Amino acid sequence: MERTTCLVVGGGPAGMVLGLLLARGGVEVTVLEKHEDFLRDFRGDTVHASTLTLMDELGLGPAFEQVPHQKVDKIEALLEDGGRTPIADLSRLPGAHKHIAMVPQWDFLDLLADAGRTEPKFTLRMSTEVTGITRNGTRVTGVTYRDRTDGHTGEIAADLVVAADGRASILRDAVELPVYRFGAPMDVWWFRLPRKETDAVTGGAGRFSNGSALVLIPRGDYFQCAFLIRKGSDRQLRAEGVERFRERVVALVPWLADRAEHITSIDDVKLLDVKLDRLKRWHVDGLLCIGDAAHAMSPIGGVGINLAVQDAVAAARLLARPLREGTLTGAGLARVRRRRWFPTVVIQTMQRVVQDRFLRRVVTGDGAPVSGVPAPLRIVRRFPWLQTVPAYLVAIGPLPEHAPDFARRAPQTIVRS
Helix, strand or coil: CEEEEEEEECCCHHHHHHHHHHHHCCCCEEEECCCCCCCCCCCCCEECHHHHHHHHHCCCHHHHHCCCCEEECEEEEECCCCCEEEEEEHHHCCCCCCCEEECCHHHHHHHHHHHHCCCCCEEEECCEEEEEEEEECCEEEEEEEEECCCCCEEEEEEEEEEECCCCCCHHHHHHCCCEEECCCCEEEEEEEEECCCCCCCCCEEEEEECCEEEEEEEECCEEEEEEEEECCCHHHHHHCCHHHHHHHHHHHCHHHHHHHHHCCCHHHCEEECCCCEEECCCEECCEEECHHHCCCCCCHHHCHHHHHHHHHHHHHHHHHHHHHHCCCCHHHHHHHHHHHHHHHHHHHHHHHHHHHHHHHHHHHCCCCCCCCCCHHHHHHHHCHHHHHHHHHHHHCCCCCCCCCHHHCCCCCCCCCC
16 A cells, blocks of 8 residues: 555645645655546636745745746626726735736646655656545555556555645545535636727726626737636526627627637637635544535636635644654644634625625626616715725735745746746
8 A cells, every 4th residue: 555644635736736735844745636637617716925935935936937927916797888997906905915816827827736756755646536545444544546548456545634625625525524505606617709909998897787787808819717606607697698798798798899709619618616615623533634625616706716725824833843753642633623724704704695685686687677886886976085995805814824934945947847
């Protein structure tokens, strides 16, 4: 049987950051990723200001700057008359990074993987799908896996297994941790449309109407688009066909009419099944959940990646020494949840308020028609300093985590694979 000290299941942002930090803390760590590479479209591509600060602390800031990305420093609402009004101004944020970086998630993960390969105690295994857990009594002692390249199976034992395998975590399900489920009134259709240099929208922007909503995220020469639909209506709307969908998009944002034909098929539109939940307890003996495995986030604000990365930083700081010394206990694992409970609850409460008091009426069409400038936006526009509040909650968040001393490095050159 193979063995490691810490086994991280899931090569997403949380898993890769945790693996890198623990390896720098002298812990033998193995990260398992079931896919052969990180190339998957319409994954969370937002790297927030607090995560950019973390990259600087880890010495990876210069390497990150070499990764192609766009900087978003404002978020606006598109109005019915074609105008715009501000929601959040990130240029008012404290610190060096007054923006959100929009970067393909595979590029971000490749950078973390390349940094990890410079650490003697870091191992990344791709195409390795976890199929279950192993136990000794009630204690989780490792996992079973299948190599998706050649089909062979095996087991890996570990002092600690970390579930960083997302909202559909098989490890979370295997240990049957209790969960609060808050529900969501909407799902999201992701798709792309070309972006022109003459387009007035340079930051994130949303258009909300009675019965539908569209969010535009600038990504170089294209917009990554999020079309909000009523929960569970995916099959019905797809049956209406691509031409009807184009009409819905253009009705929301008329200046997209000259590029709507780029949606050539309804198959170009990918569904995100929105979930919002939180584990009541994040661990059992021998296993810890972090990121979406511990708390599935709504896409509101694009904060899921940031929160997951912060979980990983806190876990590394709290667990590196006991893992290295072989003294880890259940009480030590419980400290991670206690540390991260407050920011998780604050952000999820914010998302629930937006969902239940605003987006539910938008996607169901039950509210009054959305016209003019809503009162909250009029207040924000009149008092621009208020734009700092949503900017801070989205780009930095409550209780941002900083790299532990053992993981900090001077700016370094990373040889990219």
